[in-house]
Amino acid sequence: MKRIYAKEDVCIGCHLCEVHCQVEHSRTRNIIKTFKEEIPPPSRITVEESGPVSFALQCRHCPEPYCAYACIAGAIYQDEQTGEVIQEKDKCIGCWTCVLSCTKGAIRADTRGPRKAAKCDLCPGREVPACVEMCPNDALYLEEEEL
């Protein structure tokens, strides 16, 4: 499967990946409407920063997906073929056990409507995920994972 990788040495810490992730997962997918008229969804990507060091982190689709193991509703599973960790939104009951169990802190609580967990879904329907496409400094890239 393709994964999103971060280039820490050129991440400028602008947080635009977070903004565009929110827009991509909003109802209107319009940046101004997302923030002005909707309750913006949580960003599934987080810029981790310490001084000049920064990089964007999202679901790593771990080979040992603790979130999937922990999910009490069976809403998260790992695709056997691709290794992608997939969340089925309909099944999610918003218990947020996955939020607690994720070792990367990559799952967010979505409290806009009925409680749900929100994680990177690699932007289904897009060739390149929004965060990768919109990064102003090419600090994120999509690449086939080397197994």
Added chain:
Amino acid sequence: MLTSLLPEFTVERNEDRCIQCRVCERQCSFDVYGYDGDHDVMVHREENCVACQRCAVLCPTNALNISNNNYTYKPNANWTREHIQDLKKQAETGGVLLTGMGCDKPHKIYWDHILINASQVTNPSIDPLREPMELRTFLGRKPDHLEMKDGKLKRMDTPSVQLTTPIMFGAMSYGAISYNSFSSLARAAYEYGTLFNTGEGGWPKELRKYGKATIVQCASGRFGIDLDYFNDAAVVEIKIGQGAKPGIGGHLPGEKVSEHISQTRMIPEGSDAISPAPHHDIYSIEDLQMLIHALKEATDYRMPVSVKISAVHNAPAIASGMVRAGADIIVLDGLRGGTGAAPKILRDNVGIPIELALAAVDTRLRNEGVRNWASLVVSGGIRNSADVFKAIALGADAVYIGTPALMALGCTVCQKCYTGKCAWGITTQDPYLTKRVNPEIGTRSLVNLLRAWSLEIKELLGCGGINSIESVRGNRLQLRGIGLEQWELDTLGIRGAGQ
């Protein structure tokens, strides 16, 4: 103390578009923006704004407009706003005003008063997309006459370097610019087959692999110099002067001398790197001759030695001396040449426009019969490919571009290089800011720039029915002046339009 300075720029924020993402706040290195959490609005400190446009470019909703503050003192043709503001700054600080980049005053730009010829009827123009066009350029001393041996041209015994296009990157040192910017220049020059110039801040070891694309500088500070420094390069350049600040040295503040810069420059970490105004061993043409030959000796006569001076009033006589002292390449840096830091009063008032200096030096060397002894490179004020073409037609062999290269890396010419806070990550050593130049994007942009200008030069050649840049070199008949006085036409050695 209350400052009597007014903010130079205005920040207009379209609140209907602003989504409080705080990108502007994070990107501004001059502390213009803040976030007021109580009211969920962004706040501005406009007095800090330098109009570098970093925030406006990064704003995802185009909510920002940075413009000139439209305050006005009582209109006065003599006491302009700039004069008043500068004077007030000095009354408050008592210091020399510093600035960055090249002279921004409206001195006559001669490029804009020169027009290029085209072929019609009597000689056919050439389509550069169909016909081969030659931009290849050789720098170095050319022989006085050609010698044949066994029906073949005898090899020249003077070293020369080959460029695929007559455009090189001018000297910008590692220290003045960030490592990412510096390495982007090195990689782009290497990829495109031209040269970049290390400036006088040394040459990081890991970039030595781009040696055949490198001009190393030997300037008054002599930073980072050893035998390998010269021998790993393609050309050695002695820097006497710089167009932005003729007769002035340099000063890299100690806070910018990081561990890597200290190793590269061979000076202690955190110490000020001071380049004296003159070379302390060069007080005459004879002294220059000694250094040129010392460098030739050190490099086994394998590479051309270049000497760079600012374009000053008696540049032709000095250039003549330089050529006779053994310089294989002479570089003239004009009034509009850039810098990381210079006293503003100097930058704006010292030196002469490169167009006039170039024509005067070329004419002088031709008249003295020594033009072939050295290649002539000009810099300072080249803005586009037509300027390059005109420079070559006036007599240059190649040009250096500095400011245009930095613009390709993001520079918007806000002239705040000397603050070390470049929001575009170019003229800074702050690790938070230097990441903003991604060397991969930087290299690509610079290669694109070289490619675009080269293609345009080929178009200009084609329309004149010429298929080689060599046929334009010093071919002033390709040029006509417009809006120039007779003395200017005479200095440039060109006719007026219609003549």
